[in-house]
Amino acid sequence: MTATAPREERLWSRCAGCSSLLYRKRLRRNLDVCPECGAHARLGAPERLRQLVDPGSLCLLPDLLPATDPIDFVDVLPYPHRLTAARAGTGLPEAVVCGTATIGGHPAALAVMDFRFLGGSLGSAVGELITRTAERALDDRIPLVLVTASGGARMQEGALSLMQMATVSQAIAGLREAGLLTVSVLTDPTYGGVAASFATNTDLVLAESGARMGFAGPRVIRQVTGRELPEGFQTADFLLRHGQVDMVVQRRSLRGRLSALLAAADHCRPNRPPVPRQEPSPYRERGTGDGPAPAADAVGAAAVAEPQPAVRDAWDTVRIARHPGRPTTLDYLDSVFDGFVELHGDRLGGDCPAVVGGLAKLAGRHVMVIGHQKGHTTAELVARNFGMASPAGHRKALRLMRLAARLGLPVVTLVDTPGADPGVSAEEHGQAAAIAENILTLTMLPTPVLAVITGEGGSGGALALAVADRVLMLQHAVYSVISPEGCAAILWPDRRAAPQAARALRLTAPELCRLGVVDEIVPEPASAAHDDPAETADRLRAALLANLLPLLDVPPATLVRRRRQRFRRFGAARAGTRAGAR
């Protein structure tokens, strides 16, 4: 048989695993698992829910988000056109379907991602919907089940999509604190920002047979390392062998397994009526009232008080941010801080040279400083892996953050990384989970956290050090969900379109200040930091002190609550807001 007629296409389907031609009805009866070779075909969210939950038990959460294009993103197609096509193609308003249901009689809140919708990408609306699902689980005191299928964060929403990794993670942190079970089910494929946040920082991680999960995709890793990848790399069995998932489950057993796991959490439910529903609000407060939180206004005011930096093309800014003469974390430790004592090691078998950290003093006060380390010469850059942290680097940072909290010391992070290490070994050692754990821990850390984007803030690797009470940014630093080259290669698709991608991504300090991703810009002297490192250090010290001192008197519980409010507003609150000036 050569070509298949359209009519036959509806009746028959070819297995991606063994190329057998299968009768569609028979395939669906077999849960879209090939009866010949066992290949698990991808499922849309509605079909997944049908297979997973008890019939008639599903109660969908409302989809109340308007169409949105928060940063007016245009590549070869305007983003709203891509959204419209995805909606028409799937019949879904967004890339996730959320609801409550029972599985084997056990109640749970579920968020199920749909890869058909813009690659299951995590944008503001998706993050908002999953966060609301987690909040519903908290209100009802039921477990949360996330079924992931995603290529990662949604490039078309720039850093706002990156922020969703923190927003959903802090909702998971809330469930963790409340003693409620969280489960993620990895389905094929789960990558990037989704892998490096809520897909792996849940209590239990199940992988469906045939699923692949990782921080960096195989194409990127091959490109960066120039090596062929090991057989079965990033597959469910690989993940199990490397200790990254609790179990690999065949689709036909998934419902039974989930039911058994949820049964263990049934005792969490008190015999009380559920909390009355209220309109979901991005500013919803929990815990005790202790005065007004610094809302968006306070952040906006701080931004306005800053002198308006001269407008520079985004691509020029990218090049300045990557300048080899730009001061590094060790330079700042020498110039901004005093008495730095470096602490090494993740205590699990590694010490990553791309992350440095330790105790230091800032104007006489003890602080924990953690930062990415690049270098000025090629030899230094190579020795430091270009500031790309391995899982050991993220786990060293995690250890130091927790130590700081125990000692009652504030944490200052200096972010300067093209991204987390996209290598084979990094994947084997759980890069996604290492980043995810840092993000989650920072949303719970009971001590002040101040982050400064000093050079390149590259995606999840940057966010792993940047979930903070205050986020500052040097004037010519950049902070982005993906590198301009990576974005250009995927969307244009042509790496030479990197300058256009840099503009579209809104990655400069003034634009991120306007979006509320960054609270304050630290002005650079002369043309840029590398021209006058001493003056840059003075300005950075002044900015650190001005932002840190007010945090020192805030009770830890209040700090954490406000930090979560800061990241909570990147969902619906931003979804309807346009970026303003271009």
Ligand SMILES: [Zn+2]
């Ligand atoms: Zn097959």
